[in-house]
C-alpha cells in the first residue's frame with residue numbers, strides 16, 4: 175500500500191481549522207434568531223468571526239483540538255496495522271504544524287506525550303466495506319463538552335423516565351439542563367439507546383458524524399430527534415449559557431440491541447465546534463478526495 | 466455596544482448590566498490558580514510584604530488599579546529575546562479562583578475579571594461593593610481572541626510556567642459579555658433557574 179500519511183495530515187488540518195458547511199450554516203441561522211444587541215447574538219457573532227478567521231489563517235478553530243477519533247472503512251485485505259501507523263504519524267506531524275494542540279496525557283505520570291499519540295490514542299475504529307476504497311471519517315471531540323456528556327440507566331425514577339422513548343426524551347433533556355453552557359453550547363447531541371456502557375458511548379459519538387440534515391430512517395426516532403431538539407431549545411440556555419433561542423443545533427439518535435437487564439441512554443455532547451471531516455482513497459485510481 | 470478602556474472608571478462599570486456585550490481595549494493581566502494564590506498570600510493576607518516581592522507589588526498595584534485580570538492559560542510563542550506572541554488565548558474555568566477573587570478585587574481595586582463559566586456569591590458581592598464586573602469570554606473562540614491581543618508587553622512570575630505566569634497584554638476590541646454586573650445580577654444564576662423551571666414543565 176502507498177504511504178498515505180500526508181493525506182491523513184491534510185484530513186486533520188481540514189477538520190481542525192474549518193467547520194463543516196452545515197455546522198457553520200446552522201450557526202449563522204441561529205444568530206439571526208437572537209434578539210438584536212443581545213448577549214446571545216454577540217456570542218454567535220464572535221463564533222462566526224472566529225471560524226472565518228481560523229479558516230483564512232489555517233489555525234485551529236478552538237485551542238482545544240480534542241481527541242481525534244478516526245472511523246475507517248476498508249476493503250478486504252487492506253492492512254489495518256499499516257493504516258494505524260500512517261494515522262499515528264499524521265497526528266504527530268499535525269501537532270508539529272500546530273493544527274493540533276498536544277493533548278495526549280499519561281494518566282499515571284501526568285506527562286503529555288507532546289505529539290498526540292499514546293496508549294490507545296488517537297482513537298481508531300476499523301470496519302470492512304464492499305468498495306475498493308478506504309473511507310475515513312474524523313471527529314475532533316473537545317474536552318469541555320466531553321466533561322458534560324452523560325450516561326443514564328433506565329428506569330430513572332427521579333426523572334420519571336421509564337424504558338421507552340419518552341424515558342429517553344426525559345433523560346436527554348435533563349443532560350442538556352445539567353450541561354448548561356459549560357460544554358460550549360450550542361451543542362449537537364449524539365444519543366445512543368441500548369448497548370452496554372462501553373458500546374453505548376461509542377454509538378453516541380458515531381451519531382455526531384451524521385450531517386445535521388440527515389433524517390433518521392426510523393420514523394419514530396426521527397420524530398424523537400425533532401421533539402428533543404425543539405424542547406431542548408425551549409430550555410433557553412443559549413450560546414455559552416448566556417440565555418437565548420438556540421441551545422442545541424442538532425439531535426441524532428441511534429440504537430443498539432441491549433441486555434434484558436440493562437437500558438442505557440448515552441448522550442455525547444459535542445460543542446458548537448463540531449469538527450468532522452471525511453476522506454476517500456480510491457484504491458483503483460489512487461485518487462484522494464476530501465469533504 | 467459598550468466600549469471599555471482601561472483604566473475603567475466606576476461610572477463605566479455601574480452603567481453595565483448583565484447581558485451587555487462589550488469590547489475591551491487596554492491593558493489586561495492574565496492570572497489563574499498560581500497567580501491568585503501568590504497575590505493573596507504575599508500581598509493581601511501577609512503581615513508584611515516580602516522584600517523580594519516588593520517591587521512587583523508596586524508594579525502590579527499600578528497595573529491592576531482600575532484594571533482587569535484574565536483567567537487564561539495562553540499558548541505562547543517566543544519571537545525574540547523577551548519578545549512573545551499569544552498563539553491561543555481562550556478563557557479557562559473561573560470558579561477555581563472563587564476563594565481568592567473577592568480579596569483580589571478589593572485589594573487592588575480591580576474593575577473586571579475575565580473568564581468563563583461565571584463565579585459564585587462572594588465574587589458577585591465584591592462586584593457590587595467595589596464596583597466591578599465579571600466578563601465572559603466566548604469559549605472556543607481562540608483564534609479571534611489571540612488576534613485581539615495586539616501586544617505582549619511583559620511577563621511576571623514566569624517560574625510558575627507559561628500558562629500560570631502573569632502576562633501583561635494589550636488588547637484591542639476584545640469581545641466579551643458582562644455576565645455578572647455590579648448590581649447583584651448574574652446571568653448564570655438566572656439562566657440556571659429559568660431552565661430548571663422550563664425542564665420541570667417539559668417533564669410534566
Ligand code: SF4
Pocket residue numbers: 236237238239240315316317318319320357358445446447604605606
Ligand atoms: S468544548 Fe469545544 S469549543 Fe469549548 S473549549 Fe472545548 S473544544 Fe473548544
